[in-house]
Amino acid sequence: MKKLNELQDIIVNGVSQLNYPARPAELYEPISYILSIGGKRLRPALVLLACDMFGGDVNAAIKPALAIEVFHNFTLMHDDIMDNAPLRRGKTTVHEKWNSNIAILSGDVMMVEANKLIMQVDDRILRTVMNVFNETAQGVCEGQQFDMNFEQDNSVTIDEYIDMIRLKTAVLLGGALKIGALIGGADAQNAENIYQFGVNLGIAFQLQDDILDVYGDPAKFGKQVGGDIISNKKTFLLIKAIELAEGKESSDLYSLIDAKNFNPAEKVEAVKTLYNNLQVKQHAEDTMNTYAEKAFEALDSITIGADHKQYLREFADGLMVRDY
Amino acid sequence: MKKLNELQDIIVNGVSQLNYPARPAELYEPISYILSIGGKRLRPALVLLACDMFGGDVNAAIKPALAIEVFHNFTLMHDDIMDNAPLRRGKTTVHEKWNSNIAILSGDVMMVEANKLIMQVDDRILRTVMNVFNETAQGVCEGQQFDMNFEQDNSVTIDEYIDMIRLKTAVLLGGALKIGALIGGADAQNAENIYQFGVNLGIAFQLQDDILDVYGDPAKFGKQVGGDIISNKKTFLLIKAIELAEGKESSDLYSLIDAKNFNPAEKVEAVKTLYNNLQVKQHAEDTMNTYAEKAFEALDSITIGADHKQYLREFADGLMVRDY
Numbered sequence: 001m002k003k004l005n006e007l008q009d010i011i012v013n014g015v016s017q018l019n020y021p022a023r024p025a026e027l028y029e030p031i032s033y034i035l036s037i038g039g040k041r042l043r044p045a046l047v048l049l050a051c052d053m054f055g056g057d058v059n060a061a062i063k064p065a066l067a068i069e070v071f072h073n074f075t076l077m078h079d080d081i082m083d084n085a086p087l088r089r090g091k092t093t094v095h096e097k098w099n100s101n102i103a104i105l106s107g108d109v110m111m112v113e114a115n116k117l118i119m120q121v122d123d124r125i126l127r128t129v130m131n132v133f134n135e136t137a138q139g140v141c142e143g144q145q146f147d148m149n150f151e152q153d154n155s156v157t158i159d160e161y162i163d164m165i166r167l168k169t170a171v172l173l174g175g176a177l178k179i180g181a182l183i184g185g186a187d188a189q190n191a192e193n194i195y196q197f198g199v200n201l202g203i204a205f206q207l208q209d210d211i212l213d214v215y216g217d218p219a220k221f222g223k224q225v226g227g228d229i230i231s232n233k234k235t236f237l238l239i240k241a242i243e244l245a246e247g248k249e250s251s252d253l254y255s256l257i258d259a260k261n262f263n264p265a266e267k268v269e270a271v272k273t274l275y276n277n278l279q280v281k282q283h284a285e286d287t288m289n290t291y292a293e294k295a296f297e298a299l300d301s302i303t304i305g306a307d308h309k310q311y312l313r314e315f316a317d318g319l320m321v322r323d324y
Numbered sequence: 325m326k327k328l329n330e331l332q333d334i335i336v337n338g339v340s341q342l343n344y345p346a347r348p349a350e351l352y353e354p355i356s357y358i359l360s361i362g363g364k365r366l367r368p369a370l371v372l373l374a375c376d377m378f379g380g381d382v383n384a385a386i387k388p389a390l391a392i393e394v395f396h397n398f399t400l401m402h403d404d405i406m407d408n409a410p411l412r413r414g415k416t417t418v419h420e421k422w423n424s425n426i427a428i429l430s431g432d433v434m435m436v437e438a439n440k441l442i443m444q445v446d447d448r449i450l451r452t453v454m455n456v457f458n459e460t461a462q463g464v465c466e467g468q469q470f471d472m473n474f475e476q477d478n479s480v481t482i483d484e485y486i487d488m489i490r491l492k493t494a495v496l497l498g499g500a501l502k503i504g505a506l507i508g509g510a511d512a513q514n515a516e517n518i519y520q521f522g523v524n525l526g527i528a529f530q531l532q533d534d535i536l537d538v539y540g541d542p543a544k545f546g547k548q549v550g551g552d553i554i555s556n557k558k559t560f561l562l563i564k565a566i567e568l569a570e571g572k573e574s575s576d577l578y579s580l581i582d583a584k585n586f587n588p589a590e591k592v593e594a595v596k597t598l599y600n601n602l603q604v605k606q607h608a609e610d611t612m613n614t615y616a617e618k619a620f621e622a623l624d625s626i627t628i629g630a631d632h633k634q635y636l637r638e639f640a641d642g643l644m645v646r647d648y
Contacts, residue, residue, distance in 0.1 A: 024469040078432060082425040101406040101472060104428060108402060109465040111435050116458050119451065126450060127443065134440050141433040145348040148425060 001311055002058060004318075007048040011041040014062050015069060020113075030094045030106040031113070034073045037091050043172060044069040047180035049315065050194055053308045056184025060121075064129065064183060067117035068176045071133075074110035075140055077103050082148065111137075118179075125182050132182070132195075136175030143168025150234045154242060154257075161239050162203060162287075170202025193298045197312070200295035205319050207288035210235040212321075214272060215281060220321075226268035232257050236287065240280040241271075249274060292320060325635055326382060328642075331372040335365040338386050339393060344437075354418045354430040355437070358397050361415050367496060368393040371504035373639065374518055377632045380508025384445075388453065388507060391441035392500045395457075398434035399464055401427050406472065435461075442503075449506050456506070456519075460499030467492025474558045478566060478581075485563050486527060486611075494526025517622045521636070524619035529643050531612035534559040536645075538596060539605060544645075550592035556581050560611065564604040565595075573598060616644060 002010075015035050020028035047065035048058050079085075080093040081103050087093060095103035118133045119126065146164040150156045178195040186194065213228040214237060228235050245253050256262075256271055275281060295316065299309055326334075339359050344352035371389035372382050403409075404417040405427050411417060419427035442457045443450065470488040474480045502519040510518065537552040538561060552559050569577050580586075580595055599605060619640065623633055 021466075024466060024473060026473065027466060027469040078428055082428060100424075102469075104402055104406060105465055105469055105472075108431075108435065109462060111432070112458055112461045112465065115439060115454070115461075119454055119458075123447070123451065127447065130439070130443055130454075134436055134443075137436045137439075138433060141429055141436065142345075142348060142351060145351040145426075145429055148429075149348060149350065 001052050004045055004049060004315055007045040008041050010048060011044045011065060014066050018066065026102050027106055027109055030098055030102060031110055034077055034094055037089050039089065041069060043072055043176045046176045049311060050177045050180030051184035054181050054184030054186045061180055061183045063117050063120035064179055067114045070110055070117060071114040071137060074107045074114060077107040079144060121183055129179050129182055132175050132178050136171050139167040139171040156234055156239055158239055161236060165206040166199060166203055169206050170199045173202040174198030190302050193301045196298035197295045200291045200298060201316055204288045204291035204295060207236055207284055208320060210237055211281060211284050229268045229271045230264050236284045237275055237280045240283050241275055241278050244278045325376050328369055328373060328639055331369040332365045334372060335368045335389060338390050350426050351430055351433055354422055354426060355434055358401055358418055361413050363413065365393060367396055367500045370500045373635060374501045374504030375508035377628065378505050378508030378510045385504055385507045387441045387444035388503055391438045394434055394441060395438035395461060396496065398431045398438060401431040403468060445507055453503050453506055456499050456502050460495050463491040463495040480558055480563055482563055485560060489530040490523060490527055493530050494523045497526040498522030514626050517625045520622035521619045524615045524622060525640055528612045528615035528619060531560055531608055532644060534561055535605060535608050553592045553595045554588050560608045561599055561604045564607050565599055565602050568602045
């Protein structure tokens with residue numbers, strides 16, 4: 001079996017070979033641009049990894065893997081318009097570099113390109129793969145809508161939050177693994193189990209990200225520590241804190257959320273102190289561990305040799321940092 | 325065979341039975357809303373008509389026909405954002421009724437819904453139908469981008485314009501007919517010929533629309549006569565006039581185009597006078613007739629009984645008004 005970084009290299013090479021028509025330039029240049037910005041290419045590499053795990057030919061999975069990457073970048077292009085984001089991975093976003101109309105339409109045609117790529121599988125599994133892809137795509141759209149709704153809603157529950165991150169982030173990991181497994185020859189039960197592994201791991205990973213944003217080591221964490229607190233992002237930690245806080249703690253928390261003028265470092269410290277008092281980090285870790293365990297249980301149920309599962313276990317271990 | 329209006333009724337009924345999840349409401353309500361605004365449902369009815377022509381079961385074509393209608397309305401939802409349009413068929417557009425972010429994301433999920441519907445064909449033709457659908461969708465996106473580019477470009481040629489309307493409008497008519505024909509059991513050659521019929525008829529129809537906007541009977545024409553002139557829309561007539569005008573006629577035309585303050589009725593009359601002097605209506609009619617003839621030639625080459633082709637001929641005759 002190939003290692004994850006080898007598979008990522010195959011994807012990097014595959015992305016560089018994606019060619020689009022020259023005209024209209026405004027439609028196709030933004031696609032090449034957003035794909036060139038990079039990222040770890042983890043999702044498409046997971047398609048290849050799952051295919052390889054079940055004994056399939058990795059080459060047969062490259063085009064569908066690129067479909068996952070093109071689809072993912074289409075959602076980023078449209079999300080960046082909706083979030084009014086100036087930067088993506090340190091580079092100017094498409095709607096800023098060109099304009100919103102171009103970002104809308106380039107994104108639309110990326111979805112078509114993703115559809116063309118995902119179809120490049122055997123007739124035997126074409127319908128099944130397309131069904132997984134469409135369900136995944138629909139879930140990601142639903143997740144983004146819930147995420148936008150939650151910005152204005154202080155009554156979001158933990159269950160609603162978990163469902164949102166499941167849709168927005170986790171189903172695409174599950175879908176990528178399931179599609180790779182189907183290409184590799186997995187039966188329906190194994191394909192479903194690797195999907196469950198991906199979805200539950202994705203939820204655990206997002207919860208870890210929520211924790212790291214507050215408690216991470218600034219030297220190791222890629223983003224600004226405390227960023228979620230500064231922007232009042234509805235994370236597991238904030239939702240749990242709103243749920244648990246009573247009396248003065250509750251009014252203090254709302255004052256911090258509602259403050260228009262504040263010193264960012266002071267706000268981060270004050271909210272963190274409330275989080276500590278309410279033990280929301282412990283709650284988040286417990287929930288994260290529950291989902292990580294569900295993921296590993298699903299992995300255990302897959303009926304292939306332990307040596308083949310080892311690659312996925314290593315991938316999961318790499319994602320879940322144990323010390324922060 | 326069923327008549328076109330019977331097939332339109334089947335589509336109206338089919339659209340009314342499309343159901344979407346209740347949540348998130350912001351994602352799915354705009355889909356039901358834009359589909360409820362109506363329209364003639366011609367494109368999906370053409371899927372059924374082509375299926376029927378080749379002896380297929382019309383019921384087997386309903387879901388793919390609805391895919392064409394959902395896809396078409398997805399493009400309208402996104403086009404309306406890009407064109408900043410307040411109204412669509414007299415009703416508030418989605419981005420005005422909700423907001424642009426909701427119109428972007430609802431449109432995205434409509435594309436997924438269209439993909440799910442178009443897949444509901446026999447395995448035998450699944451890949452072929454998906455290929456036609458994806459090519460059509462890509463063409464429509466390209467056409468919209470060219471159309472936006474042309475707004476700022478006074479050097480557009482007639483060939484570029486014809487290519488733009490082919491992509492933006494005509495390929496979807498061709499694609500709808502081809503998909504219907506494939507479902508009905510047409511062979512590859514007949515499917516290609518009905519596609520060519522649809523594309524060429526679509527181009528002729530759009531050229532007729534350009535002519536009617538200036539020369540149509542206000543009592544018969546659905547839109548404001550002269551609207552294209554007032555908004556400097558790059559139609560066949562304007563592009564041809566820019567190409568043919570010389571000396572004072574050219575400078576007069578550019579003055580009319582560049583004028584910021586003008587009396588609309590006077591501008592329409594002045595531009596129309598220039599059009600008459602340059603005989604651009606005659607050029608447009610010649611080109612329209614050339615494409616209509618190409619359409620009927622393609623129809624003639626289809627190897628089925630004349631009685632079956634008659635329905636499509638009547639449809640085309642209905643589209644192309646001879647007196648205006």
